[in-house]
Amino acid sequence: MSTLAGGATTPRLQLVTTPAAPVARASADSRLAVAIHDVEPATYERCALMRDWLEDHGVDRVTLLVIPAPDLHPFADRRPELASWLRERTARGDAVAQHGLQHRQARKGAPLRQAFARWQARDAAEFVGLDAQETRRAVESGRRLLKLAGVEPRGFVAPGYAYTPSLREALADRFDWWADLLRLHRGGRAATLSPALTLGTTTPLKRALSPLLIRTMSVTGGSLLRLDLHPADLDHSRHMLALDAVLQRAGRRTAVTYDDLVAA
DSSP states (O other), X not given: OEEOTTSOEEOOOOOOOOOOOOOOOOOTTOEEEEEEEEESGGGHHHHHHHHHHHHHTTOOOOEEEEOSOGGGSOHHHHOHHHHHHHHHHHXXXXXXXXXOSSSSOOSOOOHHHHHHHHHHHGGGOTTTTOOHHHXXXXXXXXXXXXXXXXXXXXXXXXXXXXXXXXXXXXXXXXXXXXXXXXXXXXXXEEEXXXXXXXXXXXXXXXXXXXXXXXXXXXXXXXXXXXXXXXXXXXXXXXXXXXXXXXXXXXXXXXXXXXXXXXXX
16 A cells, blocks of 8 residues: 555555566666656646556656646645655655646647647647747746745656747756657757657557557667656556566666756
């Protein structure tokens, strides 16, 4: 059993798997950077369960991507226990990063860019369509809400990895790092090429192909393996089985947060 902040008790996530044949594991000097996306009041229990499940796999350091104001309501006002849990997790070695402001697109972009954003992130591409001033305001508002909740974000990940030139400019002097789908960007240093392994849930094609894709990419992963988890993955057994296989293969890797990668 696991106790959430505020005293609520929840069962550990149990994943039943078929015993697999021995697999070649990564070398002990390679690293695993796991990020749990979409942490917010509505997904709190699921994210806590996923964090427990990762702990059972020996992943002792995780980056938690927090949505500061879903539906423009500060997350800590809606679920104070979530803010307490985040502070507890950072005290135990996890990192918190900002995941947009509200995780929802408010204004459409130019037709071609909007079409790509729709394919890339559905309705979560919140910075597509915003001008430079609106972008800076959204970034600063989200960062302020996280600080008021007692967590200090050093990094940023755009919802759906949907970046714009204005967003990249706004992040450059505000955060130590930001990550897109292919690279980890660190202030004043060359970006690190490391594609994130992420599962798709928004279309039947993504749901069908992404589990096989992340299994394959985990075999060919380099010294840094980035793995993304979403609360929605819990609704799809093939997703969880694929994640289980990737984590088993990555068993000898050292778990790190994105903050750790910047400090290295």
